[in-house]
Amino acid sequence: MAPLVETSSLTKHYGSIKAVDGLNLKMNPGEVYGFLGPNGSGKSTTILMLLGMTEPTSGTVSVAGHDPTRDPTAVKRQVGYLPEAVGFYPDLTGRRNLLYTAELNGISKSDAEHKVEEVLHMVQLEEAGHRPAGQYSRGMRQRLGLADVLLKEPKLVILDDPTLGLDPAGIQWLLGLIEEMAKQKGIAVFLSSHQLHEVQRICDRVGIMSRGKMVLEGTVSDLTAAQESGGYEVYLEVEKSSKSLIGALSEIKSVKNVNANKTKITISGTEDCRHQVSTIVFEQKVRMLELRTSNRSLEEIYLRYFQEPADGEG
Amino acid sequence: MTAIFWKEMADHLGRRRFLLTFLLILFGFLWGMFILFREVQGSGVSTGEFLFLSLFTNSSGVLPPVLFYLGFFGPLVGIALGFDAINSERTQGTLAKLLSQPIHRDAVFNGKFLAGLTTLGIVLTAIVLSIVGMGMFVMGYAPQGEEIIRIVGFSIVTVVYLAFWLAMAMTCSIFFRNAVTSALVSLGLWLMATFLIALLIAPALAELAVPEVSDLTQQVSRESWQLWISRISPSQLFNEAAQILLNPEARFTGVLSAERASQLMRVQATPISAGQSLQLVWPHIVVVFSMVAALIGVSYTKFLREEIRS
Numbered sequence: 001m002a003p004l005v006e007t008s009s010l011t012k013h014y015g016s017i018k019a020v021d022g023l024n025l026k027m028n029p030g031e032v033y034g035f036l037g038p039n040g041s042g043k044s045t046t047i048l049m050l051l052g053m054t055e056p057t058s059g060t061v062s063v064a065g066h067d068p069t070r071d072p073t074a075v076k077r078q079v080g081y082l083p084e085a086v087g088f089y090p091d092l093t094g095r096r097n098l099l100y101t102a103e104l105n106g107i108s109k110s111d112a113e114h115k116v117e118e119v120l121h122m123v124q125l126e127e128a129g130h131r132p133a134g135q136y137s138r139g140m141r142q143r144l145g146l147a148d149v150l151l152k153e154p155k156l157v158i159l160d161d162p163t164l165g166l167d168p169a170g171i172q173w174l175l176g177l178i179e180e181m182a183k184q185k186g187i188a189v190f191l192s193s194h195q196l197h198e199v200q201r202i203c204d205r206v207g208i209m210s211r212g213k214m215v216l217e218g219t220v221s222d223l224t225a226a227q228e229s230g231g232y233e234v235y236l237e238v239e240k241s242s243k244s245l246i247g248a249l250s251e252i253k254s255v256k257n258v259n260a261n262k263t264k265i266t267i268s269g270t271e272d273c274r275h276q277v278s279t280i281v282f283e284q285k286v287r288m289l290e291l292r293t294s295n296r297s298l299e300e301i302y303l304r305y306f307q308e309p310a311d312g313e314g
Numbered sequence: 315m316t317a318i319f320w321k322e323m324a325d326h327l328g329r330r331r332f333l334l335t336f337l338l339i340l341f342g343f344l345w346g347m348f349i350l351f352r353e354v355q356g357s358g359v360s361t362g363e364f365l366f367l368s369l370f371t372n373s374s375g376v377l378p379p380v381l382f383y384l385g386f387f388g389p390l391v392g393i394a395l396g397f398d399a400i401n402s403e404r405t406q407g408t409l410a411k412l413l414s415q416p417i418h419r420d421a422v423f424n425g426k427f428l429a430g431l432t433t434l435g436i437v438l439t440a441i442v443l444s445i446v447g448m449g450m451f452v453m454g455y456a457p458q459g460e461e462i463i464r465i466v467g468f469s470i471v472t473v474v475y476l477a478f479w480l481a482m483a484m485t486c487s488i489f490f491r492n493a494v495t496s497a498l499v500s501l502g503l504w505l506m507a508t509f510l511i512a513l514l515i516a517p518a519l520a521e522l523a524v525p526e527v528s529d530l531t532q533q534v535s536r537e538s539w540q541l542w543i544s545r546i547s548p549s550q551l552f553n554e555a556a557q558i559l560l561n562p563e564a565r566f567t568g569v570l571s572a573e574r575a576s577q578l579m580r581v582q583a584t585p586i587s588a589g590q591s592l593q594l595v596w597p598h599i600v601v602v603f604s605m606v607a608a609l610i611g612v613s614y615t616k617f618l619r620e621e622i623r624s
Contacts, residue, residue, distance in 0.1 A: 044623065048621065048622075048623070051414055053410075053413060053414070053621065053622055054621040073416045073417070073418065074416075076414055076415060076416040076417075077416040079414075080414075081410075081411070081414035082411075083407065083410035083411055083414070085407045086407055086410075086411055087406040087407025087408045087411070088406070088407075088408060089406065089408060090406065091325075091328070100317065100321055101411075101415065103317035103321075104317050104318070104412070104415040104416075104417055105415060105416060106416070145411075148411065152416075
């Protein structure tokens with residue numbers, strides 16, 4: 001299967017600043033790719049190059065079999081792009097805004113009305129579609145943006161920080177929608193974000209950018225396993241802790257260390273031992289309040305690369 | 315591009331700017347009416363034969379001619395339609411979205427420019443037709459062939475002139491990200507073209523070029539310096555072209571030497587044909603036209619190569 005997106009040693013300089021530095025990226029059809037990195041790590045610049053909206057200093061890009069630098073229109077026909085701070089014409093209703101996009105994509109009038117209803121239904125904006133877009137909240141604008149992108153029935157959707165400025169519930173809802181759209185319609189999603197935690201669960205693969213370079217790439221579980229410091233940490237809270245409980249927990253094969261702080265117990269080991277832990281708790285007849293893995297190592301990755309002082313432009 | 319064109323037309327004629335264009339048409343009409351009735355009252359003020367043309371060129375004593383009204387306020391409409399063409403899309407966050415659609419970038423500019431131009435055309439046609447129509451109603455007869463040709467020619471020249479201001483404002487909207495800055499720069503340039511060049515810069519430079527005026531030759535020389543310098547301004551070019559087109563008895567565009575003037579005096583009385591008038595102002599039209607083309611060229615090179623970040 002030919003990759004949907006492929007870049008080789010893609011580089012973009014702004015004066016002496018290297019916004020993107022020798023980026024090699026590959027993305028398969030139907031894949032959800034999380035493109036992560038702090039602000040100013042070159043994510044947006046990469047996206048602009050994928051769309052042919054800015055020229056690379058060197059290196060090559062291919063999107064859906066076209067070179068976006070030479071033939072941007074062919075790329076844009078198959079790729080939907082939701083910019084970072086998407087806006088709509090405030091005087092027009094949400095529906096009219098979408099009809100305009102449909103028109104720009106050369107969708108015939110009769111088709112367009114039908115399609116607009118369909119995407120509005122997907123993002124649950126049928127009611128609000130009658131109101132001027134100027135009255136929309138940030139969350140509604142993002143949803144309308146997603147609808148806008150889906151109109152052209154793209155092969156690939158590029159979302160530039162779609163969760164920015166949304167409340168937690170809005171983020172969950174939007175990510176759920178993106179996941180659904182990717183699975184149901186087989187649309188590949190290129191999702192740029194600096195919020196690893198929110199995004200990781202819907203991504204097949206993630207790539208982490210730092211200062212214009214890809215520093216880590218792979219599936220979320222690959223990345224977790226790859227860390228030497230790695231392994232799992234299980235967090236347990238019980239109603240009443242006892243020495244025999246701690247002792248029993250320490251005897252689980254994969255467990256290296258058990259750390260108890262009154263009723264809150266942290267168990268670290270080489271693999272996920274939640275199943276054994278729950279059996280032990282059950283056997284000991286202790287009431288369990290909470291049991292979860294804290295996935296420590298991924299957080300470490302996050303901290304290592306994301307908390308560097310960001311400089312340059314996004 | 316047609317999609318953009320119709321969207322922009324709807325914007326221009328929709329609620330946002332309709333009031334402005336409507337008021338302009340209304341004022342133009344009332345202005346014309348005022349002059350028309352003064353003329354009918356005063357009967358004898360008019361030149362008789364070319365009555366419809368004189369509706370545009372005669373002043374009533376209080377009001378300057380309609381021609382002045384169009385040349386003065388017309389550019390403001392051009393500016394109003396263009397000053398936020400590109401930068402408002404930028405601040406709304408719609409530009410990045412618009413440019414990620416499968417259209418060429420020049421289509422965005424072209425669509426907007428053509429929509430603005432069409433709107434200007436509609437406004438101008440409405441003003442001209444309402445004045446001519448009212449004239450027909452009051453005077454009871456229709457303009458003749460020559461007059462129609464001249465009025466149409468004048469309308470076309472006016473549209474080209476207004477297109478200059480539209481292109482100027484749109485160029486500003488590309489270069490200045492802030493709509494207010496863009497509007498101020500456009501208005502500044504308008505002020506410069508309509509007033510400063512003709513009233514200050516051209517006379518001052520002419521005086522530098524011809525410091526002493528002791529005889530007629532020097533006087534003529536200074537005058538022609540002044541004229542040529544003020545022709546940098548499209549307003550000057552428009553005014554000259556419009557005057558010639560609407561006035562069949564005018565047969566020269568420059569400053570006359572005494573000798574040439576006395577020659578012309580003898581033939582002055584007979585009007586010349588519309589074609590001859592057009593020939594006289596052809597260079598003016600071409601220059602304004604190429605100014606428009608130059609502005610569009612500048613806009614293209616800037617806008618097409620620019621990186622749009624949201």
